[in-house]
Structures are given as C-alpha cells and as structure tokens.
Amino acid sequence: MPELPEVQTIVNELKEEIVGKKIAKIEVFEPKMVRGDGSKLGGLAVTGIRRRAKLIIIDLEKDWHLAIHLKLTGQLIYQNQKSKIKEQKNLEPTRVIFYFTDGSQLFFNDLRKFGYVKILDDKGLEENLKKENYGPEPLEKDFTQEKFQELLSKKPNAQIKPLLMDQTFIAGIGNLYSDEILFYAGVHPKRKVRELKSEEVKKIYEGIGKILNEALKYKGSSIDTYRRTSGEKGTYELHRKVYRREGQKCYKCGSIIKSLKIGGRTAHFCPKCQK
Numbered sequence: 001m002p003e004l005p006e007v008q009t010i011v012n013e014l015k016e017e018i019v020g021k022k023i024a025k026i027e028v029f030e031p032k033m034v035r036g037d038g039s040k041l042g043g044l045a046v047t048g049i050r051r052r053a054k055l056i057i058i059d060l061e062k063d064w065h066l067a068i069h070l071k072l073t074g075q076l077i078y079q080n081q082k083s084k085i086k087e088q089k090n091l092e093p094t095r096v097i098f099y100f101t102d103g104s105q106l107f108f109n110d111l112r113k114f115g116y117v118k119i120l121d122d123k124g125l126e127e128n129l130k131k132e133n134y135g136p137e138p139l140e141k142d143f144t145q146e147k148f149q150e151l152l153s154k155k156p157n158a159q160i161k162p163l164l165m166d167q168t169f170i171a172g173i174g175n176l177y178s179d180e181i182l183f184y185a186g187v188h189p190k191r192k193v194r195e196l197k198s199e200e201v202k203k204i205y206e207g208i209g210k211i212l213n214e215a216l217k218y219k220g221s222s223i224d225t226y227r228r229t230s231g232e233k234g235t236y237e238l239h240r241k242v243y244r245r246e247g248q249k250c251y252k253c254g255s256i257i258k259s260l261k262i263g264g265r266t267a268h269f270c271p272k273c274q275k
Contacts, residue, residue, distance in 0.1 A: 002070045002226045003054065004138070004172030005215035006234065010076050011051045013229040017078050018046050021100040023060070030095040033110065036119025040064065053134040053171035057125070065125045067118040068108065074115035078229040080104035092225055111225060134171040138208050145205045152193050152201065160196065160204070161189035162263045173208070176221055179243040179268045181207040188274045189267035190260070214239065242268040
C-alpha cells in the first residue's frame with residue numbers, strides 16, 4: 001500500500017499539473033469505487049491538493065472535494081496532449097478517468113479495486129476525516145519528540161511496529177517505513193513501548209523524520225504497483241535496509257535479515273542490529 005512518501009509525491013506532482021484546471025467530466029468504469037454524484041463536478045476548477053494520512057484530497061470550487069484513497073494497488077496517472085505515459089506495461093487497469101477542459105486526463109488505475117473516490121462537500125469531508133480519526137502528521141513541525149513521547153506513554157503495552165502503523169496513532173506510516181524506521185533505531189519490531197529506553201525512543205523519533213524525508217527525496221518506493229503521476233517509478237526501494245530483504249545479508253553487520261508475523265503483517269529486521 002502506498003504510504004506517506006508515495007502519497008505526498010503524488011500530491012506534489014499533481015499540484016504542478018492540475019491546480020486551476022476545470023473538470024469537464026468523469027468517466028467511471030467501476031461504479032463501486034466512486035461514492036457520490038460525479039455529474040455535480042462538471043465545470044468546477046481544482047483549487048488545491050493536499051494529503052491527510054494516506055488520503056489524497058483534491059479541493060474544488062463551490063466547496064466540493066474529491067477524497068481519493070489508493071489502498072493496495074491504486075495509481076493516479078496524469079497525461080496531457082504533450083506528455084506520454086511511460087512504462088505503460090506496468091500500469092494497472094483504469095477504473096476512473098477525470099477529463100479536464102484543456103484535454104488533459106487523470107487516470108485512477110487499480111488492479112485489486114480496493115481504492116475509492118469520494119465526492120464530498122465541506123461537511124461530508126469534515127465528517128469523513130473525523131470518522132477516520134487520523135493521528136498527527138509525522139512531518140509537521142508540531143510533531144515534536146515530546147509529542148511523540150506523550151503519545152507513546154498512552155500505549156505502554158503496545159508492540160512498537162504495529163503501533164507505528166496505526167493510523168490513529170501516527171498518520172501515514174505503513175509496513176515498509178515502519179521496518180526501515182525501526183532498523184535505523186536498532187529496535188526489534190516486537191518490543192513493547194514500556195520496554196523502550198529513552199535513547200531508543202529518541203532514535204525512533206529521529207528515524208521517522210529521516211526515513212520519511214529520504215523516501216520523499218527519492219519519490220517513494222515502487223516495489224509493487226506504486227507509480228508517480230508520470231507512470232515512472234520511485235526509487236527509494238534501492239535504498240531500503242531490511243524491508244523484503246529476508247534471507248539477505250544486513251548491510252551493517254552481515255547477519256541474515258529475518259522476518260516474522262506481527263498482527264497479521266510481516267516485519268523484516270536484523271536479529272543482531274535490532275534488540
């Protein structure tokens with residue numbers, strides 16, 4: 001599933017392409033993936049694009065919004081009359097197309113069909129975000145080490161990896177980046193919060209900022225189906241240390257990377273570097 005760096009990359013790139021453009025129409029090939037009346041959006045201009053957790057929010061005129069979640073295999077691919085979609089063979093089946101009045105198009109592709117588009121007014125968007133109960137954004141200035149420590153103190157019995165992935169605890173971190181953050185911090189994914197030393201908490205906090213920002217620099221990770229809006233891949237997966245590297249040598253100590261199941265998800269770690 002695309003995580004914060006992938007979703008933020010898409011938001012950043014779409015800002016450059018579609019803000020100010022007017023929607024001509026929406027073509028829906030998979031009705032269950034669209035919630036709301038797309039006919040209301042004809043002629044409305046895009047006024048802004050933002051992210052909340054793993055949710056992409058496209059703001060429109062007249063207080064309308066598109067809330068798009070890519071889930072497991074979603075892609076948002078942009079094409080205008082001058083650009084050509086690269087790596088076409090790696091793109092998933094198109095489920096929704098947004099047509100703009102200048103002839104450009106935004107394709108919502110999704111192999112598994114778990115993603116969605118919600119067409120919401122101001123009230124509907126507010127209610128949707130409230131229902132999701134997202135935690136703080138880890139790259140915002142107000143997400144301080146003290147704030148992180150305060151959040152941890154409320155979950156003393158939680159295992160650290162599932163907690164980092166809990167969207168109501170911190171927004172945007174998933175399986176890949178929780179693995180990489182904990183490797184950076186030298187903390188085993190099954191450790192409970194109450195067992196963490198203050199220096200380990202500090203390293204986890206540092207790792208959150210360092211790993212997420214580094215992944216943003218490389219435009220996210222395209223290990224699976226994630227693609228940038230151009231159809232090109234992100235390249236952070238070339239820099240990962242443990243995620244999906246079980247059976248391979250640790251770059252730091254030479255031990256063999258292992259994996260285990262925690263709460264139905266697979267954690268990857270170095271048994272020597274992470275205690």
